[in-house]
Structure formats: structure tokens, C-alpha cells
Amino acid sequence: MEEIRAPKNFIEEMIEQDIAEKGLAHIQTRFPPEPNGYLHIGHAKALCIDFSIAEKFGGSCNLRYDDTNPTKEDEEYVDAIQEDIAWLGFHWANVFYGSDYFDTCYEMAVKLIKKGVAFVCDLGRDQIREYRGTLTEPGKNSPWRDRSVEENLNLFERMKNGEFPDGSRTLRAKIDMASPNINLRDPAMYRIIHMSHHHQGDKWCIYPMYDFAHPIQDAIEGVTHSLCSLEYEAHRPLYDWVVEQCEFSHRPRQIEFARLNLTNTVMSKRLLRSLVEEGRVTGWDDPRMPTLCGLRRRGYTPESIRDFIFRVGVAKADSTVETAMLEHCVREDLNAHAHRMMAVLDPLKVIIENWEEGEFEDVELEYLPGGTEKRALRFGRELYIEREDFSPNPPPKYFRLKPDGEVRLKGAYVVRCTGYETDADNNVTAVYCTYDPETRGGQCERKVKGTLHWLPVADAIPAEIRLYENLLLPETEAGQDFTKRLNPNSLAVVQGFIEPALAEKEPGYRCQFMRMGYFCADLDSTPNKPIYNRIVGLKDSFKL
RNA sequence: UGGGGUGUCGCCAAGUGGUAAGGCAUCGGACUUUGACUCCGAGAUUCGCAGGUUCAAAUCCCGCCACCCCAGCCA
Numbered sequence: 001m002e003e004i005r006a007p008k009n010f011i012e013e014m015i016e017q018d019i020a021e022k023g024l025a026h027i028q029t030r031f032p033p034e035p036n037g038y039l040h041i042g043h044a045k046a047l048c049i050d051f052s053i054a055e056k057f058g059g060s061c062n063l064r065y066d067d068t069n070p071t072k073e074d075e076e077y078v079d080a081i082q083e084d085i086a087w088l089g090f091h092w093a094n095v096f097y098g099s100d101y102f103d104t105c106y107e108m109a110v111k112l113i114k115k116g117v118a119f120v121c122d123l124g125r126d127q128i129r130e131y132r133g134t135l136t137e138p139g140k141n142s143p144w145r146d147r148s149v150e151e152n153l154n155l156f157e158r159m160k161n162g163e164f165p166d167g168s169r170t171l172r173a174k175i176d177m178a179s180p181n182i183n184l185r186d187p188a189m190y191r192i193i194h195m196s197h198h199h200q201g202d203k204w205c206i207y208p209m210y211d212f213a214h215p216i217q218d219a220i221e222g223v224t225h226s227l228c229s230l231e232y233e234a235h236r237p238l239y240d241w242v243v244e245q246c247e248f249s250h251r252p253r254q255i256e257f258a259r260l261n262l263t264n265t266v267m268s269k270r271l272l273r274s275l276v277e278e279g280r281v282t283g284w285d286d287p288r289m290p291t292l293c294g295l296r297r298r299g300y301t302p303e304s305i306r307d308f309i310f311r312v313g314v315a316k317a318d319s320t321v322e323t324a325m326l327e328h329c330v331r332e333d334l335n336a337h338a339h340r341m342m343a344v345l346d347p348l349k350v351i352i353e354n355w356e357e358g359e360f361e362d363v364e365l366e367y368l369p370g371g372t373e374k375r376a377l378r379f380g381r382e383l384y385i386e387r388e389d390f391s392p393n394p395p396p397k398y399f400r401l402k403p404d405g406e407v408r409l410k411g412a413y414v415v416r417c418t419g420y421e422t423d424a425d426n427n428v429t430a431v432y433c434t435y436d437p438e439t440r441g442g443q444c445e446r447k448v449k450g451t452l453h454w455l456p457v458a459d460a461i462p463a464e465i466r467l468y469e470n471l472l473l474p475e476t477e478a479g480q481d482f483t484k485r486l487n488p489n490s491l492a493v494v495q496g497f498i499e500p501a502l503a504e505k506e507p508g509y510r511c512q513f514m515r516m517g518y519f520c521a522d523l524d525s526t527p528n529k530p531i532y533n534r535i536v537g538l539k540d541s542f543k544l
Numbered sequence: 545u546g547g548g549g550u551g552u553c554g555c556c557a558a559g560u561g562g563u564a565a566g567g568c569a570u571c572g573g574a575c576u577u578u579g580a581c582u583c584c585g586a587g588a589u590u591c592g593c594a595g596g597u598u599c600a601a602a603u604c605c606c607g608c609c610a611c612c613c614c615a616g617c618c619a
Contacts, residue, residue: 008558034619069618125617132615136545139615170617180547182615191617210619234548234614256549258612263555311567313557315550318612322555325568335581369581399579408577441577451577514578538580 009314011049011255015057015225018253027059028223031085032066032098032214035077035198037269038284038291039084041305041326045260048309050227051090060093062221067099068213070197080284084292088302098217099200105208105216106160108246109171109190113152117245118189119145120155121172128170131177132185138178139185145174159192162205166192173212175241183238187211211235215242218252226252229259230316260312261320264470265290271482280486281471287522287533288471288490298468299510299520299535304333323470327536334510334518334535339367342377342410343513343532344455345465345496347384353418354434355381360456363441365411375501379412382457384497386515389452390431392420399450401431407450410514414439414448453514460497463530465519467492503530515541 018024031050033043054061063085067073085092112118121144123131133139147155156171158164171190179185189212196202208216218226226239233256243251259267266272267290275281275289284291287298295305308329312321342365362376385401394402401407406416415433423429439446471490478485502511509521517537525531 032619036619066619072618121617123617128617129615134545134615135547138546167617172617182547184547185615188617193617207617209617214619230549231613232619236548258550311556313567315557317550317557319556322568325556328568331581340578369576369578397579410577412577414577444577448577450579453578512578512580515580516578517580538578541578541580 010316011053011225011227011257011314012056014255015053018224019057024224026222027054027057027225028062028221029054029059029225029227030062030064030096030218030221030223031092032064032217033081034066034069034073035081036072036074037077037273038080038293040267040269040272040289040291041262041265041295042260042267042290044088044292044305045309045312046227046229047085047088047090048306049257049314051092052310053225053227059224061090062094062096062223063092064096064098064217064221065199066210066214066217067097067197067199068208068210070193070195070207073198075198080293084296087292087296088306094221096217096221097199098213099197101213101217101220102200102204102208104220105213106206108216109156109208109212110153111247112173112189112245113156113171114149115245116149117174118152118171119147119174120152120159121145121170121186122168123170125167128188132182133177135182141177142172142186145186156190159190159206160204162194164192166194168192171206173238173241173245175238181234181237183211183235184241187238211238212242215239215252215254216246216248219243219246219248219250222250223252226254228254228256230256230318232256256316257314258316258318260309261318262290262326263320263322264472264474265323266472266482275471287466288468290471297523298533299508299518300330301333301510304330307333330536331518331539334512337510338518339511340365340369341502341511341513342453342455342499343463343465343496343502343516343519344384344386344453344460345467345494345513345516346387347455347460347497348387348390348428349430349457350383350385350415350454351430351432352381352383352415352435353432357381360458363412377411377499377501378456378459379409380456380458383409384455384457384460385409385431385452387428389450390417390420390428392422392428400452401433401450406448407452408439408448409454410451411441412454413437413441414444414446453516455497455499459500461500461503461530463496463498463503463532464525465494465496465532465534466522467494467534498530498532503527510535512538517541 029050051061121142170188172186175184177185190206194205239254285293285297308326360378360380363379364374367373390401408414413435415435419432421430472485473487507521507523512518518535519532522531522533
């Protein structure tokens with residue numbers, strides 16, 4: 001699929017300016033996920049920006065696991081993250097682990113101690129909070145702030161050697177306890193955590209904080225532009241402070257942008273994790289999940305997701321994009337490529353009275369409108385149509401089958417309804433029609449308002465069809481209480497029928513069921529047990 | 545409340561002193577063997593609000609308002 005136009009955004013302008021002013025020869029970015037969960041559509045934005053900007057300037061982008069906190073991370077997520085990035089179609093120059101730079105981080109910490117701009121603090125968690133002050137009141141210096149360099153060096157080494165319990169001491173930057181920016185009030189740089197790290201094993205029991213490790217990692221890798229979300233804006237002075245104090249010759253620049261929010265979608269890893277753990281979904285790749293693996297499972301194409309991200313754009317204003325935009329992007333992609341197939345979700349039997357019992361005729365159906373590739377379907381006396389495509393008491397402007405009404409059966413003949421049967425509860429059980437032999441598909445001038453999809457009863461293959469709705473109800477329906485916002489009807493499983501040609505397709509095959517929307521053969525489906533997930537409905541397909 | 549940000553059509557988003565791009569959604573109309581698709585067309589006298597500077601302001605100045613982020617030994 002052709003790449004959609006890449007809009008020129010403010011980040012690109014800043015980079016162009018840097019290139020002009022600083023004479024940058026190579027643009028280096030990085031995508032730094034913390035391996036504590038699966039990537040979701042929100043990460044896709046960061047990812048697209050990091051990778052595509054590097055690409056646009058002929059530079060490169062590294063994948064770097066931001067794994068400085070062993071209490072929250074797991075190797076389990078590492079492979080999944082790479083798989084999702086690759087699926088989206090991006091290529092990293094290198095895969096790095098932030099934790100592989102722990103030695104350098106340690107050296108830098110020692111350097112800061114020697115320079116007198118870092119100290120070991122014995123204050124406990126609560127005391128640190130008390131000393132920090134508030135938004136309006138300045139903090140006060142820690143009583144340990146003026147320890148000698150020698151003592152700090154000694155203590156810090158002993159922290160590293162595991163002599164002290166968790167939480168007993170921290171290494172803090174010595175900046176300004178009265179700074180109006182709270183992030184600059186002697187922030188912690190290292191903490192003690194006696195826990196083995198998923199990537200470093202038991203080598204360390206002290207771990208650097210994000211604010212200390214990230215700029216160091218960026219500087220080591222030669223990252224020229226460290227792109228991140230808005231909440232790090234107030235951390236930028238600290239980022240710059242670390243780079244400055246560590247005296248790196250290479251100075252990375254942090255630029256922030258607004259993260260992606262989608263209507264009717266949870267984007268918080270904590271909430272997504274709870275959905276998985278509480279069994280409300282089948283896993284991280286449940287097709288209702290906004291995770292990349294969930295969207296993939298549901299049938300979304302990587303192209304459509306990238307297109308969506310580029311259309312959303314990059315800016316600094318908080319925003320919530322309507323899911324309709326995402327859906328438009330998949331429809332646009334699928335409309336061009338997805339084969340049109342016959343499936344009946346809720347069957348209603350039609351008997352063609354003037355068609356001989358046991359007789360069949362092959363009718364040809366195009367895979368794509370106007371396309372040359374075709375396959376055949378047997379037309380016969382007994383057919384299935386969609387239950388909602390017949391109405392004994394049609395409302396005005398009902399174009400589908402109704403008593404004495406005419407309709408075209410896609411690819412086959414025009415039929416006229418002559419009658420119908422109902423059961424004791426007044427449910428329609430069968431519809432009787434006559435066909436007009438003059439109206440064979442492709443060679444008839446006669447126009448009728450409605451065209452229905454259908455399946456021969458003899459050849460229809462049972463299939464499980466899953467119809468998804470948004471996992472969350474609109475906020476207006478359920479307010480802010482997350483649990484109340486979960487949509488109980490987010491999944492409907494229907495036992496329907498599909499045409500024979502479709503039953504042989506591979507899992508992942510995407511198609512459009514006439515008038516029902518776009519579907520994807522589920523990864524769990526087999527030729528004997530076809531399962532189709534609805535990716536997205538057709539626009540206005542069910543409107544009368 | 546101190547600091548840092550942001551406010552342009554229902555939702556995103558261009559615009560950087562010269563008279564409001566584009567996309568999604570919506571509404572018309574054409575086409576159609578999917579009420580889909582496609583195709584045409586309609587939409588902000590107005591840029592959070594109020595003053596000011598200027599021949600000219602969404603863009604500059606001033607005051608105000610609203611929303612978001614920061615008081616983790618999370619990232």
C-alpha cells in the first residue's frame with residue numbers, strides 16, 4: 001500500500017532548525033518502551049513518530065527497553081514488543097537494554113558525587129516527602145545533604161555492595177530544594193532494590209531512576225532527539241541537568257508531544273492488565289483489546305494503523321481522537337483489497353418455487369467489484385438469506401424483500417416474493433419466491449432497488465462469527481467509573497453460514513461480507529471450524 | 545495556590561502580521577447487481593474571552609478565563 005503523505009509537524013521543524021544551526025550530520029531517535037506490558041495503539045503513535053522521523057531525515061531509530069525498575073518488568077514482554085513493532089513495519093537499527101548501561105550510570109553517579117552535586121540521603125520515604133515541600137511552599141534541605149565527598153563515595157559503594165536494606169538510603173542530586181519546579185528539589189537518582197533483574201540477574205541491588213538513566217542512555221547512544229510525551233515536559237530541566245553534569249560531549253535534545261487518546265478506549269496499561277487478570281477478556285490479544293496484538297487478531301492491517309497515526313498528526317494539545325477515524329482508515333484499506341464474500345449471519349430459508357428440486361446452476365461472483373477474478377456459487381431451489389433482509393410489514397423505503405416485492409440475489413436472479421410462513425409466535429420461518437429467468441446476473445437491464453446476499457442451503461458451511469463492539473460504553477452512559485463503563489455487549493457470537501470458497505482460506509484472510517462489514521479469519525479457526533472476527537462494520541450498513 | 549504546558553468547525557489539525565488548508569464525522573445530490581464504495585457539493589464573517597498596537601491580527605502587546613501535567617526511593 002502506498003504511504004500516505006507525511007505531514008510536516010513541529011518536531012520536524014525543530015529538527016530542521018537543529019540541523020541548520022548545529023550542523024547535525026545524523027539524526028538518531030529511539031523508541032523506549034518499558035517491558036511491563038504489551039504495546040497498544042497509543043504506543044503506535046510514539047513508535048510511528050520515533051521511527052518515521054528518523055527515516056525522514058535519513059537517520060535511524062533504536063529500540064531500547066527502558067528497564068530500570070525490576071519490580072515492574074518482565075522478559076515476557078520483550079519478544080512481544082519486537083513482534084508488534086515488526087508487524088507495524090518498522091525497522092530498528094539496534095536493540096538495546098537500558099540496563100546494559102548500568103555500569104556507566106554507576107560511574108556517572110560517582111562522578112556527580114565527586115563533583116559535589118550528588119549525595120547519599122538517609123531520609124525515609126515519608127521524610128523525603130515532608131522535606132520536599134509543596135506546590136506553593138519551598139522544601140528544606142536534607143540533613144544529609146552536606147556529607148563529605150568521601151563519606152558519600154563510601155556510602156554509595158556500600159549501597160551497591162548490598163550492605164543496606166531496601167528503602168534505607170537513596171542517592172540524590174543536589175540541585176535546589178526551593179526550586180519552583182518540584183522535579184528539581186534534590187530528586188532521587190538511585191534507590192536500593194534487592195531484587196533480581198529480568199535482564200541483569202543479581203548483578204545489582206541499586207537501580208537508577210528514569211530521570212537519571214534516560215538522559216545517560218540517550219547520550220551514550222548518540223540520540224540527537226529524544227521524543228517523549230507531554231508529561232515529561234517538567235522533567236526536561238532535569239534531563240538537561242544530568243547531561244550537563246555528566247559532561248557528555250554529545251547533547252541529546254528532548255522534545256515532547258501529546259499522547260494519543262481514543263474515544264471509547266482504555267489506554268492505561270494498569271487497566272488493560274486488570275482486564276486480562278480479571279478474566280474479562282481472553283488475554284492481551286483478545287480482539288477487543290486496543291493492544292496491537294489485539295487489533296492484529298481482530299484483523300486490522302498495519303497499513304491502516306500507520307495511516308491513522310499520520311492522519312492524527314503531531315501536536316502539543318491534549319486531544320481525544322474519535323474511533324471513527326481509525327475505523328475509516330481500516331475501511332479504506334480493506335475496501336481496496338478485501339474480497340467480497342457471501343455469508344449469512346442469521347439465516348432465513350427462501351424457496352424458489354419455479355426452480356426444479358435438485359437442480360443447480362453455477363453463478364459467478366467477482367472477488368472485487370469490477371475485478372476479473374471470480375469463483376462460482378450454486379444457485380438452487382433452497383437458499384438462505386439474511387433474516388433482516390425480509391420484512392412482512394416493511395416500513396417506508398424498505399428496499400429489501402417484502403411480500404410481493406422484488407429484489408436481486410447478488411450475482412444471480414431477480415426474485416419476487418409470493419408468500420411466507422410463520423410459526424405460532426409469528427416468526428417468519430420461510431419465504432416463497434419465484435425467479436425471473438430473464439434476469440440472469442450480468443445480462444439484465446432491469447433495475448431493482450435492493451440486492452441481497454444469499455447462500456445455497458446445500459452448500460452453506462456453518463461458521464462461528466464474532467461481532468465486536470467497543471469494549472467501553474460512551475462516557476455519557478456510565479460516567480467515570482471504569483467498571484461500570486465496560487460494555488456487556490462487547491462481543492456477540494453468532495452461528496452463521498459461509499460459502500465454500502471461504503472455508504478454505506487461511507487464518508488472517510480478510511474479506512467483506514456483503515452488507516455486513518469487514519471480517520477476518522480468526523487465528524484459532526481451522527477449515528473444519530471457521531471462525532470470523534468482524535474488524536469493523538460497513539458504514540450505515542444496517543440503516544433502513 | 546508555585547512551576548510547566550495547551551486553547552482554531554462535533555473530533556483531530558494546518559496557519560508564525562496580509563485577510564481561516566486538509567482529514568474524520570455530519571448534511572445534500574449523482575452513480576451503484578453491497579442502502580457499501582466512488583463521485584460532486586454544503587458548511588468556522590471567525591480562531592477561549594476582553595482590551596490595545598497596526599492600513600491590516602488567529603498570528604504582536606496587555607488583562608482575564610478554562611483545561612492538562614508535576615509534591616513516586618514509577619516510567
